[in-house]
Amino acid sequence: MKKLNEDINRIKQLMLVESDEQLSFDFNSDETTEPQTSTPLSLESNKFTSSYRDKVFDILKDLYGSSNWSTEGDRGPNGGGGVVNIHTVYDLLKQRGLDDYEEEGGDWSILNYFDTNPKVRGFVVLVWEKETGNKLDTEEKLEEFLTWMDNNKERLFKSGKLLNHMIKTNITSLYNGELNERKAYEEILKLLEKLQNWELSKRFLPGSSSDRQGIDIIMKNKITGKEAKFQVKPLVSMTKTDEGYKVISYNISGLEYKPVDYFVFASKDSDDVFIFRNNKSKYKVIDSTTIVFDDAPIKF
Numbered sequence: 001m002k003k004l005n006e007d008i009n010r011i012k013q014l015m016l017v018e019s020d021e022q023l024s025f026d027f028n029s030d031e032t033t034e035p036q037t038s039t040p041l042s043l044e045s046n047k048f049t050s051s052y053r054d055k056v057f058d059i060l061k062d063l064y065g066s067s068n069w070s071t072e073g074d075r076g077p078n079g080g081g082g083v084v085n086i087h088t089v090y091d092l093l094k095q096r097g098l099d100d101y102e103e104e105g106g107d108w109s110i111l112n113y114f115d116t117n118p119k120v121r122g123f124v125v126l127v128w129e130k131e132t133g134n135k136l137d138t139e140e141k142l143e144e145f146l147t148w149m150d151n152n153k154e155r156l157f158k159s160g161k162l163l164n165h166m167i168k169t170n171i172t173s174l175y176n177g178e179l180n181e182r183k184a185y186e187e188i189l190k191l192l193e194k195l196q197n198w199e200l201s202k203r204f205l206p207g208s209s210s211d212r213q214g215i216d217i218i219m220k221n222k223i224t225g226k227e228a229k230f231q232v233k234p235l236v237s238m239t240k241t242d243e244g245y246k247v248i249s250y251n252i253s254g255l256e257y258k259p260v261d262y263f264v265f266a267s268k269d270s271d272d273v274f275i276f277r278n279n280k281s282k283y284k285v286i287d288s289t290t291i292v293f294d295d296a297p298i299k300f
Helices: 002-014 046-064 091-094 120-132 137-151 153-157 161-191 209-213
Strands: 198-200 217-220 229-235 237-240 245-248 262-265 274-279 283-285 291-292
Touching: 046 120, 046 137, 046 153, 091 161, 120 137, 120 161, 137 153, 153 161, 161 198, 161 217, 161 229, 161 262, 161 274, 245 274
Parallel strands: 229 262
Antiparallel strands: 198 217, 217 229, 237 245, 245 291, 262 274, 283 291
16 A cells, blocks of 8 residues: 555656645445446336327327317317317218217317327337337337437328328227127117117217217117116127136226126127126126126126
């Protein structure tokens, strides 16, 4: 140590450092330079989906807020509104032969579904990864992705090939969902043959207030005014197990919070239709695709 201090003093003299100026080494410091780490990110995580959803909403409001935006009827995320009167769901479904809906909600745009449709979301990510050569697998990359969305909002959400592809992708999803719902509707129509003084509502258009609440079909008694409300979910399979009646469907998280009396599971590709009563103590939502009912499907 004595030799080291002598060397320090010699260096001071060579550098013309005054004796009262400090030139020393901290041998007791425990500070080390931490390697920079990245936080892993899943595209199925709430961190990603909520960030993406909020960004799409902000972009749509920025692009269409002065010309095609409406908050009427408390529509949009948390009543924040949405795009209307352009690329409407009603017009797009009508082009595919479906137009027998209640009038309400006919101005709602397909663009309002871009924030949650998984296929549209996946396409936007794919375009970013292809154009940047990056992979969206960390939270740090997420910030870059969201900035890229802002910088490319016109060609993503205003006009062009990318927008047209997303419109086609999203309306196909809605169309298939509507065909599943029609299968359920036809099954409930058969029930009316056994039930006197009951009638069905017309179909609720995606974007209507009833649709946003999760009410797909209403059956009403013409004498008493009593209503029975149904929500339709796609049917993948239904099997009886030791735990109960296990239904595999799609996007059923939060199903127990829907203000309906019955759940109907139906598919355009199957003859089977299963109706379960919405008795919250008699079923359990396992995950986003699985629900188990204690009681068998009801028979009217």
